[in-house]
Amino acid sequence: MLDARILQQLTDIVGSENIAATPQDLICYGYDATQMEFLPDCVVHPDGSEEVARILKLANSEGFPVFPRGAGSGFTGGALPKGGGVVLVTTRMNRILRIDTDNLVAEVEPGVVTETFQMAVEKLGLFYPPDPASLKFSTLGGNVAECAGGPRAVKYGVTKDFVMGLEVVLPTGEVIRTGGETVKGVVGYDLTKLICGSEGTLGVITKIIFKLLPYPDAKKTMLTVFDSIDGAARAVSTIIKNKIIPTTLEFMDHATLVCVERRFNLGLPDSGRAVLLIEVDGDRDLIEKQAGQIHRLIEPLGLVQFRVAKDAAESEELWRVRRLVSPSLRDVNPDKFNEDIVVPRSKVPDVIRRIEVIQKRYDIPIVNFGHAGDGNIHVNIMIDKQVPGQLEKAHEAIKEVFQAALDLGGTMSGEHGVGLAKQPYIPMELTADQVAAMKAIKRALDPNNILNPGKMLPV
Amino acid sequence: MTKKQIDPLERVAAEMKKCVKCGACRAHCPAFSTFQREPATARGKVALAQHLCKGDITLDDGTYSAMSKCLLCGSCVEKCPNQVPTDEIVIAAREALAQRRGLTTFHKAVGQVIRNRKVMNFGALAAAILGPLFFRKVPATSGLRLRFPMPFIGGSRHIPQIAKKPFMKRHPEVIQGEPGKPRIVFFVGCMTNFVYTEIGEATLALFRHLGCTVIIPKGQQCCGLPGMSGGDLNTVRELAEMNLAAIEAHQADYVMTACATCGGALHKLYPLVVGKRNPELKQRLQALADKTVDAAVLLQKLGLTPEETGTGSGMRITYHDPCHHRTAGITKEPRALLKRTPGLELVEMEGADRCCGLGGTFNVYHYENSLDINAGKSAAIIATGADAVVTGCPGCIMQLSDGLKQAGDKTRVLHTVELLARKIRR
Numbered sequence: 001m002l003d004a005r006i007l008q009q010l011t012d013i014v015g016s017e018n019i020a021a022t023p024q025d026l027i028c029y030g031y032d033a034t035q036m037e038f039l040p041d042c043v044v045h046p047d048g049s050e051e052v053a054r055i056l057k058l059a060n061s062e063g064f065p066v067f068p069r070g071a072g073s074g075f076t077g078g079a080l081p082k083g084g085g086v087v088l089v090t091t092r093m094n095r096i097l098r099i100d101t102d103n104l105v106a107e108v109e110p111g112v113v114t115e116t117f118q119m120a121v122e123k124l125g126l127f128y129p130p131d132p133a134s135l136k137f138s139t140l141g142g143n144v145a146e147c148a149g150g151p152r153a154v155k156y157g158v159t160k161d162f163v164m165g166l167e168v169v170l171p172t173g174e175v176i177r178t179g180g181e182t183v184k185g186v187v188g189y190d191l192t193k194l195i196c197g198s199e200g201t202l203g204v205i206t207k208i209i210f211k212l213l214p215y216p217d218a219k220k221t222m223l224t225v226f227d228s229i230d231g232a233a234r235a236v237s238t239i240i241k242n243k244i245i246p247t248t249l250e251f252m253d254h255a256t257l258v259c260v261e262r263r264f265n266l267g268l269p270d271s272g273r274a275v276l277l278i279e280v281d282g283d284r285d286l287i288e289k290q291a292g293q294i295h296r297l298i299e300p301l302g303l304v305q306f307r308v309a310k311d312a313a314e315s316e317e318l319w320r321v322r323r324l325v326s327p328s329l330r331d332v333n334p335d336k337f338n339e340d341i342v343v344p345r346s347k348v349p350d351v352i353r354r355i356e357v358i359q360k361r362y363d364i365p366i367v368n369f370g371h372a373g374d375g376n377i378h379v380n381i382m383i384d385k386q387v388p389g390q391l392e393k394a395h396e397a398i399k400e401v402f403q404a405a406l407d408l409g410g411t412m413s414g415e416h417g418v419g420l421a422k423q424p425y426i427p428m429e430l431t432a433d434q435v436a437a438m439k440a441i442k443r444a445l446d447p448n449n450i451l452n453p454g455k456m457l458p459v
Numbered sequence: 460m461t462k463k464q465i466d467p468l469e470r471v472a473a474e475m476k477k478c479v480k481c482g483a484c485r486a487h488c489p490a491f492s493t494f495q496r497e498p499a500t501a502r503g504k505v506a507l508a509q510h511l512c513k514g515d516i517t518l519d520d521g522t523y524s525a526m527s528k529c530l531l532c533g534s535c536v537e538k539c540p541n542q543v544p545t546d547e548i549v550i551a552a553r554e555a556l557a558q559r560r561g562l563t564t565f566h567k568a569v570g571q572v573i574r575n576r577k578v579m580n581f582g583a584l585a586a587a588i589l590g591p592l593f594f595r596k597v598p599a600t601s602g603l604r605l606r607f608p609m610p611f612i613g614g615s616r617h618i619p620q621i622a623k624k625p626f627m628k629r630h631p632e633v634i635q636g637e638p639g640k641p642r643i644v645f646f647v648g649c650m651t652n653f654v655y656t657e658i659g660e661a662t663l664a665l666f667r668h669l670g671c672t673v674i675i676p677k678g679q680q681c682c683g684l685p686g687m688s689g690g691d692l693n694t695v696r697e698l699a700e701m702n703l704a705a706i707e708a709h710q711a712d713y714v715m716t717a718c719a720t721c722g723g724a725l726h727k728l729y730p731l732v733v734g735k736r737n738p739e740l741k742q743r744l745q746a747l748a749d750k751t752v753d754a755a756v757l758l759q760k761l762g763l764t765p766e767e768t769g770t771g772s773g774m775r776i777t778y779h780d781p782c783h784h785r786t787a788g789i790t791k792e793p794r795a796l797l798k799r800t801p802g803l804e805l806v807e808m809e810g811a812d813r814c815c816g817l818g819g820t821f822n823v824y825h826y827e828n829s830l831d832i833n834a835g836k837s838a839a840i841i842a843t844g845a846d847a848v849v850t851g852c853p854g855c856i857m858q859l860s861d862g863l864k865q866a867g868d869k870t871r872v873l874h875t876v877e878l879l880a881r882k883i884r885r
Binding site: 020022023025027028029030031032035045071072073113115136137138330334 | 521
């Protein structure tokens with residue numbers, strides 16, 4: 001689709017080292033964690049907003065699509081080059097430009113890996129809380145574009161809550177700054193928030209200014225086992241209702257525990273039907289007090305085990321239970337649909353009950369775990385695609401799970417985004433007017449529809 | 460592509476399906492850390508292997524280039540949420556490439572030489588295996604680089620000295636110990652036999668000290684790992700059978716090696732790639748694998764005491780985990796032995812479990828990248844302020860020495876057994 005002349009122009013922009021179009025390169029930039037695959041026509045690795053701007057201007061004049069990509073670890077296909085075109089990889093832009101300890105802000109390029117950034121600020125006693133499960137390999141640019149969450153969102157919020165400003169190359173090639181590095185600022189529309197979670201459809205992020213926090217003094221990890229799923233779900237709302245906001249409130253249902261226990265034999269009590277992994281952080285004395293309060297509050301809710309980590313090593317041991325969930329799911333069935341619905345915190349017990357009904361109706365295993373503290377449940381629909389009829393059943397079940405979340409005042413995705421995977425379900429959540437408003441924004445910024453076309457909004 | 464050409468890949472087709480392309484391998488792959496491009500990742504190679512099976516791509520230069528960018532260090536396998544055995548998939552792909560395209564000049568030479576100890580004894584090892592390293596005299600920009608499928612060219616690499624007399628030539632086949640004490644076959648390995656003979660001497664001294672009967676089978680060959688690295692699995696199979704016969708000729712309680720790489724071959728690779736169509740052979744190789752034990756692990760098991768290993772002089776050391784130890788779960792034993800040795804202070808470096816960058820023949824094909832990976836290692840070693848870095852693999856020793864010399868550092872590089880045997884050999 002791209003002729004030799006365009007390839008040459010792209011080569012002139014990024015240099016021959018940073019453009020690739022062999023069949024092998026195209027395959028390796030055609031996938032992400034959705035297991036869908038679309039081959040691009042070429043892959044470019046630009047460095048800096050100027051190169052990105054030149055690529056986008058060329059795309060407008062020549063009419064080829066451009067698909068921004070970080071680490072390619074997304075769960076919804078946001079970075080996939082559906083229909084072909086140019087994949088624009090941001091990972092060469094991987095510098096931490098500055099960490100300002102006076103103002104508690106940092107400026108980074110989009111290709112910095114999340115964990116690398118966290119370690120750099122932690123060395124200075126500072127804290128960047130967003131912790132998506134992919135933090136060891138996903139990039140900050142991707143985190144902003146998808147508005148990544150993570151377990152610590154209960155207390156600290158998600159990626160957008162830490163983005164103060166951006167440098168963005170608009171789809172038509174203009175380089176703009178949004179926001180800034182002041183805590184307050186109300187001049188103009190809040191374009192920063194608009195770009196956060198826009199899934200690479202409204203601009204290519206080339207710089208990010210993050211807000212930082214002081215690193216918490218101490219933390220305390222607790223593993224709590226309940227004799228009913230309802231008890232665990234009620235524990236979540238009880239803790240919050242009593243004005244304690246833990247850093248993390250991770251939930252695992254019985255199916256999850258069976259998976260983990262079968263594979264890893266962690267010695268969880270047989271009577272356990274659900275687990276909550278609770279972590280509090282802050283002042284050392286305060287968290288001691290909070291841990292005691294939490295114990296008292298949840299004790300009457302069918303608590304069968306309460307373990308508190310004495311040190312970092314024990315904390316890691318308790319977290320192991322949660323980390324082993326993903327690797328053990330495959331034992332249920334080879335293929336999984338990993339959805340990430342959210343409901344208001346108090347509705348967690350209701351949504352779990354609704355999912356149990358759906359599971360029975362379709363007779364396919366559904367394993368639930370996730371960030372119950374903010375109402376974000378990872379619903380894993382486990383099937384074997386080889387078995388005729390299972391894929392269709394899965395799609396029907398997913399639809400009902402989404403409907404359950406929406407009925408309870410929630411949303412179909414808390415942190416994975418829409419991309420291609422959830423696009424067909426959009427009309428369930430957004431009204432025609434909402435979609436029209438969003439499309440008007442897209443058209444205004446990207447009149448030729450060259451930047452990540454065909455994503456998020458219904459086509 | 461015909462079925463036969465991708466046959467080795469069909470062997471691992473079911474394993475490929477386990478990869479969900481999540482990208483976790485990006486965090487751990489040393490090859491990706493230096494190339495920074497997706498084809499160097501584990502999931503990239505799995506995707507390419509899948510497309511090879513489908514016939515969308517062929518076993519051409521591009522595939523060859525991607526598949527060469529793997530150190531077979533196994534770190535992606537350990538950290539993979541789905542335990543995808545990318546190392547096995549890469550080995551299969553390299554075998555398919557070798558079957559289709561023939562071996563590269565370099566790997567042909569490797570295959571010929573490692574199959575023939577007689578040739579090796581005449582110094583051909585130096586010419587054939589280390590040779591390419593010696594040849595790094597043509598400037599990096601030379602067109603020769605394009606002519607040869609692997610760069611014979613490079614910088615000022617530090618090449619270890621070849622021993623004047625190989626270790627095995629210095630000792631009889633059987634060294635009798637005390638009655639009732641274990642009988643141990645010593646699988647020496649090429650690096651110890653031809654280059655780092657001191658490791659062999661120290662190992663021998665330690666087990667003799669413990670009263671063991673040490674058997675050094677004359678018929679033992681190269682373990683075959685360098686062949687595997689290039690996809691020459693036929694050579695591996697041939698060597699596996701030769702080594703098996705040489706070892707089985709002796710009655711022994713253990714087959715011990717002081718080389719992590721050789722241990723990996725005997726323990727994991729042989730049962731994996733040899734004897735698919737010969738259950739009897741496979742069973743014998745599995746028995747050999749079960750008997751194979753690392754020198755440090757066996758020393759601990761046989762109860763080597765701190766009194767026997769005290770060095771006298773104080774020394775600050777740090778420990779590097781060879782990949783073939785890490786993947787076999789050998790990390791605690793060497794540290795335990797070193798830690799309790801009077802006079803030794805063990806300080807952990809950052810990323811002790813990260814690959815040194817040697818990666819079999821990766822180092823020959825991608826020398827600059829190998830050094831790039833190693834640079835991080837050298838920095839971590841230097842940061843500990845240790846007098847010596849200690850490890851359990853002669854291959855790592857060569858690479859670590861090169862890296863530290865390139866960094867202008869004087870930290871010594873020693874094998875665990877060399878330190879443990881100091882008092883005994885004094």
